[in-house]
Amino acid sequence: MTDLFAREPKKPLAEALRPTSLDEVIGQPHLIGPGKPLRLAVESKTPHSMILWGPPGVGKTTLARILAHSFDAEFIPLSAVFSGVKDIREAVDRAQAVLQRDGRHTILFVDEVHRFNKSQQDAFLPYVESGLLTFIGATTENPSFEVNSALLSRAQVYVLNALTDDDFKALFARAVASGVLPGLTFDDSALATLSGYADGDARRFLNLLEQTRTAAGARHVERIDTDFLSEVLTVNARRFDKGGDAFYDQISALHKSVRGSNPDGALYWLTRMLDGGADPRYLARRLVRMAWEDIGLADPRAARIALDAADTYERLGSPEGELALAQAAIYLAVAPKSNAGYKAYNEARAFIRQDVSRPVPVHLRNAPTKLMKELGYGHAYRYAHDEPHAYAAGETYLPEGIEDHRWYEPVERGLEGKIQEKLRFLRQLDEETKAPPRS
Structure with a gap:
């Protein structure tokens, strides 16, 4: 008689297709290709502490597991969201026990390491220095700001990139080859749509593929096209962290597009941020700032248009009011540029701060x-x-x-x-x- 309580839950597609070796990893050729840093580390059997920095779903956890397996090391995963100093101490005790019992090294993997505060990061630093632990941290945030300098100086930072369309094609081919999509065919446009929805995230891509498979089975559909995907998929906002690097990177791109007199770039980044959930009022304030910093008295109408757009948004809200913000961004981009007033103010302020009264x-x-x-x-x-x-x-x-x-x-x-x-x-x-x- 089968023991129902001994059954394991069915693995999600993303877990079932998780790579187990570097050769199976899709993407990141700059790190795992021939002669590249992580490939060389595996081939030389020489582990070192590192921080894997990149957006969600690009293989940070997978690479950490593969490295631990390649080095025949004990793998202790911690999540900075749920773990504290007590968990770190338990990991250290376990590493010491494994070393004494088997002579094996330990890799401590800390997911979302940016969520550890300074004292938590300091807790395992001595054991990294002593060589008891090799530290691998994963983060979506800039380590320069989120990881303390002592730990950062002892770990190599590797930047992982979002997956490309070609990467998603390879991932799709692997899913087909594994037999997890029996009887289903996908139009090229449907595959491109899934890639767009995934937004560089392999986990999201496989989850969407799994949702599509389930819906197709329920509706007895064999050929998948974009119309079917639009009916059955609930797509989350694009990759966007309102307090993280993606937020500030996109704000920077918007500002530089305006300053560079590129209306299409300004419109693209403004729309990307609105699509990602940025507060339109925040964007309105930034547009007003751009008008004074980069246009100033070369075209005083720019500030007025930016203020009017902000006022329009307050009156209309979303989505109607967003049109005013978009047109303000376009105007700022095409307006004549001058930072003379901005520079004059900063220089006068700096002079006064160091001058006598x-x-x-x-x-x-x-x-x-x-x-x-x-x-x-x-x-x-x-x-x-x-x-x-x-x-x-x-x-x-x-x-x-x-x-x-x-x-x-x-x-x-x-x-x-x-x-x-x-x-x-x-x-x-x-x-x-x-x-x-x-x-």
Whole structure:
């Protein structure tokens, strides 16, 4: 009689097809190809501590398991989400026991290592230094920010890439060869759609393939096309972490597309972020920032359009209000560019922070009382409107010692080109006319 309680659960397709050797791994040729770092480590039987950094579903855990098996090492997996210092100490005790009993080395694999705080990371650092443990960490976040420097200095960082369309074709071929898709055929367009839905994630691709197989069986369908996929698949948002690297990388790409005067790039990244779940209000604030940082006075309408787009979104919400944000991004991208005002502000602020507190020149001071007038406040001040061109040529407006200092130098693009012409004219007047001596 079969013991029902001894049965194991049916493995998901992603687990059933998990590679067991480097030759079975799809993708990451820069790490596992001939003469590449992880291939050389396996061939030389020389383990070393490392951090595998990349998006979800690209093989970080799989590679760690393969490496441990290749080195004939004890494999202790921990998840930083569920583990603490107590679990690390138990892993150390186990590693010491295995070493004494079998003489075998231990690989400690920490998934999502970026979730360990400093004290948790410090807990296994001495055992990595002593050689008791070889540490392999997996993370979707930039190790430079999330892993403490002591551990980072002892581990080689390897960057894993999202899978490509060709990788997904190879993965699909393996699934077909394994017999897990009996009687099913896929249109090329359907396979391309699945690859797009997977968004570089092998686990997601196989899960979608498994959902498709289940739905096809329930509906007695043998040929899979894009219409069928659109009916039966519930697709999550694309790879996007609102607080992680993907978020900041895409914001950076949006900003640089605007700065680089590429409307298509700006529109693409804005739409990608909206599709991924970014807060449209946050994007609106960033567009306003871009208008002042990268366009400024070259086209003052840019800031107004960005603000109007933000206001429109507040009134309409999603999805209608997103159109205003998209058009604002396009306008900012095609507008003339100038960072002259941005640079001037930063340079003036830096100067003031390191400078002494210079007094306001007497002729610029307000004189609301008799005493202040007697002290000379406001004396010999020249009222610009009474001067030719409404400009008091030769007058000084900066404190003594920095009268000729200039921070703002407009560019020749857009409105700033005209501003530049005016400043040149006024400075020429300054050269021709000197302010009268103070009495």
